[in-house]
Amino acid sequence: MPEKSGAEILIDILVEQGVDTVFGYPGGAVLPIYDALFQQKKIKHVLVRHEAGAAHSAEGYARATGKPGVVLVTSGPGATNAVTGIADAFMDSIPLIVLTGQVATNLIGSDAFQEADTVGITRHCSKHNYLVKDPAELATVVREAFAIATKGRPGPVVIDIPKNVQVATASTDVKRPARSRFTYAGEADYAEINRAVELIANAKAPILYTGGGIINSGPAASEALRELAELTGAPVTSTLMGLGAYPASGEAWLGMLGMHGTYEANMAMNQCDVMVCLGARFDDRVTGRLDAFSPNSVKIHVDIDRSSMNKTVRVDLPIVADVGTAMRQMIDVWKGRKYKKQPLTEWWSRITGWRAVDCLSYPDSTQEIMPQYAIERLFEATKDKAPIITTEVGQHQMWAAQHFHFDAPNKWLTSGGLGTMGYGLPAAIGAQMGHPDALVIDIAGEASIQMNIQEMATASQYRLPVKVFILNNEWMGMVRQWQELTYESRYSESYSDSLPDFVALAEAYGWKGIRCDDPAKLDDAIAEMLAHDGPVMFDCRVHKTSNCFPMIPSGAAHTDMILNADQVSGTMDDEAKALV
Amino acid sequence: MHIKQELTERHVLTLTVDNEAGTLARIAGMFTSRGYNIDSLTVADISEDHTTSRITIVTKGPPPVIDQIIAQCERLIPVHKVTDLTEAGPHVERELALVKVHGTGDQRVEAMRLADIYRARVIDATVNSFIFEITGGPEKIDTFVSLMREVGLVEVGRTGIVGLMRGADAS
Ligand SMILES: Cc1ncc(C[n+]2csc(CCOP(=O)(O)OP(=O)(O)O)c2C)c(N)n1
Ligand SMILES: [Mg+2]
Numbered sequence: 001m002p003e004k005s006g007a008e009i010l011i012d013i014l015v016e017q018g019v020d021t022v023f024g025y026p027g028g029a030v031l032p033i034y035d036a037l038f039q040q041k042k043i044k045h046v047l048v049r050h051e052a053g054a055a056h057s058a059e060g061y062a063r064a065t066g067k068p069g070v071v072l073v074t075s076g077p078g079a080t081n082a083v084t085g086i087a088d089a090f091m092d093s094i095p096l097i098v099l100t101g102q103v104a105t106n107l108i109g110s111d112a113f114q115e116a117d118t119v120g121i122t123r124h125c126s127k128h129n130y131l132v133k134d135p136a137e138l139a140t141v142v143r144e145a146f147a148i149a150t151k152g153r154p155g156p157v158v159i160d161i162p163k164n165v166q167v168a169t170a171s172t173d174v175k176r177p178a179r180s181r182f183t184y185a186g187e188a189d190y191a192e193i194n195r196a197v198e199l200i201a202n203a204k205a206p207i208l209y210t211g212g213g214i215i216n217s218g219p220a221a222s223e224a225l226r227e228l229a230e231l232t233g234a235p236v237t238s239t240l241m242g243l244g245a246y247p248a249s250g251e252a253w254l255g256m257l258g259m260h261g262t263y264e265a266n267m268a269m270n271q272c273d274v275m276v277c278l279g280a281r282f283d284d285r286v287t288g289r290l291d292a293f294s295p296n297s298v299k300i301h302v303d304i305d306r307s308s309m310n311k312t313v314r315v316d317l318p319i320v321a322d323v324g325t326a327m328r329q330m331i332d333v334w335k336g337r338k339y340k341k342q343p344l345t346e347w348w349s350r351i352t353g354w355r356a357v358d359c360l361s362y363p364d365s366t367q368e369i370m371p372q373y374a375i376e377r378l379f380e381a382t383k384d385k386a387p388i389i390t391t392e393v394g395q396h397q398m399w400a401a402q403h404f405h406f407d408a409p410n411k412w413l414t415s416g417g418l419g420t421m422g423y424g425l426p427a428a429i430g431a432q433m434g435h436p437d438a439l440v441i442d443i444a445g446e447a448s449i450q451m452n453i454q455e456m457a458t459a460s461q462y463r464l465p466v467k468v469f470i471l472n473n474e475w476m477g478m479v480r481q482w483q484e485l486t487y488e489s490r491y492s493e494s495y496s497d498s499l500p501d502f503v504a505l506a507e508a509y510g511w512k513g514i515r516c517d518d519p520a521k522l523d524d525a526i527a528e529m530l531a532h533d534g535p536v537m538f539d540c541r542v543h544k545t546s547n548c549f550p551m552i553p554s555g556a557a558h559t560d561m562i563l564n565a566d567q568v569s570g571t572m573d574d575e576a577k578a579l580v
Numbered sequence: 581m582h583i584k585q586e587l588t589e590r591h592v593l594t595l596t597v598d599n600e601a602g603t604l605a606r607i608a609g610m611f612t613s614r615g616y617n618i619d620s621l622t623v624a625d626i627s628e629d630h631t632t633s634r635i636t637i638v639t640k641g642p643p644p645v646i647d648q649i650i651a652q653c654e655r656l657i658p659v660h661k662v663t664d665l666t667e668a669g670p671h672v673e674r675e676l677a678l679v680k681v682h683g684t685g686d687q688r689v690e691a692m693r694l695a696d697i698y699r700a701r702v703i704d705a706t707v708n709s710f711i712f713e714i715t716g717g718p719e720k721i722d723t724f725v726s727l728m729r730e731v732g733l734v735e736v737g738r739t740g741i742v743g744l745m746r747g748a749d750a751s
Binding site for chain 1: 581601602605606609610613644647651652655657
């Protein structure tokens, strides 16, 4: 019987599962796997500069391509460094396979060199995890891990592989298939679909509240959403995670909803009579104060994860199903019953009224670059190139969500659930690996970018032409904004002191560096960035104390939206302060 | 500002799970990480081929939280089935306790008399101590243990609750 080492079996199964790229960093406990990688040509390994970068790159790759991202790191510090990315992928339902080295089975539990309880540490921030103690189990475990990571609600799966299991051999003859013990929601119950369609057809003020589930369900789900919106005539809003599923240029588009969503989206959510939540989860950033959330609507919730139902908001019609399939079923029923698109004239005229508030307007300046203006110009300059946008976390992220517009899914990669600063650059690298010819831009803040800045070297090494567009306001702007609103402008530790010279830094890494602080020169500078065929770091010096509006403060109702700085009081009671 | 507490209900859940390393940690840890209560938890292998275990968890929470607990349990990969016995209807709950009492003379006689009334069996005896074995619903055991406190209770070991639905069907 032919035998292979655990490391070789691992590589074979990765290839079998269609893996072409692995993001990783070597170390003692994964040397056998690195040696097996060295001796093959099918899988490309991307050497990152920190394991957090590996995990976020794999996330970016997964979100841009729809395929699972694969991470390979060593035991102990390698694994713990990857934890933030694993937790990030868990919160945002991103399929990852994270392979971690472990000390030999006979040393586990002895506090051996670079030993960490990886399975224990990642247990509650992964969808599932394994410690493989026998190379004969590897093939089954890895196949099963891919199924778990990608099916149902996607998520990260960690496989911890002790070094002796990588070296020891096992027969390759046994083609034990992965256990098929998991059941996943697929089609919805037709009785539920019928009820949903009737509710929508009879609504006077319906709204489609869409989320990342539609992106995760695949491009067909975005197609279905467009058709459903067209058939029903209902307005569409989306969470941060769902941007691009419905085109921002579409007629029914209200913009993003939630804490920094548009006035029209939040007012429509509050005033609707039928809310159709499609692959979103009533996150606290979306609902605001729960007892004031959309008080008079009948709520339909389609989600693949049963545990999302009634988690925070009670819904009237929960439908556990794949959201793309369920929307397709709704379309079929709608057409089968020959329902007509309703004019919803009164509803749309109210929406037009809310739109007239022009909530995303901001004070203009000819002296300084307003951050919103910078995003607008970046959008104008790139919109015909179908760019993939990643972000860091902070005001720039919200401004990008508000002022950059997406017409297709898988083009907007941002850390939503965990809100991880340092996500954007590695995610851009991963996205660029998946789409070598795409224009990939990380819209960054000067503080966030420093959290994984070492990944600049990764981009240089693989000649990835990623662009990093820093809205440099010299502040942890989002923190400063909350301090201004909640703590009477006591700016505790939120100033970005001792910033590096980003242009010089870019050059040090072999990138091009561009700096611009003049609104009149901005377009030319952006053009210069786009014209360069290598990586570029753009230090865009923006107005320093702009705040991101509209804003629903933590714990406030949708109707208590702050539209501009004049409405801000500067203090908050303790109940509100206790909310994140 | 003060932290608010909500009214809670007691529920008995049974879980059918894969009998593999880490399953118990995954379930118990999920309860801790999501802030759910565990009043008692029992686990034992129940299948002929040792691949499946049954876990009985007694938990407390407001009804929507109980619903979430069930959904979160179902989400875990090694969990096959979750039944809420409290919701499902008529069921039996049993627990076993071992109760050691120390005493001589009247106290010893009284302990024996009470044990008899509660149908506790003597499984170990010395001239100045007994170990009783008692099974029953949790309330019966609670009462018995508190009576034993009066007559020289030394220590108690309890298994936690196991439960089954009444009637012919599996839960
Ligand atoms: C890893 C991590 N640490 C801390 C935070 C809290 N946080 C949220 S936004 C922010 C400031 C970000 O500053 P910057 O990157 O300059 O973005 P800006 O808000 O100025 O656009 C901080 C510290 C976080 N989200 N992630
Ligand atoms: Mg900043």
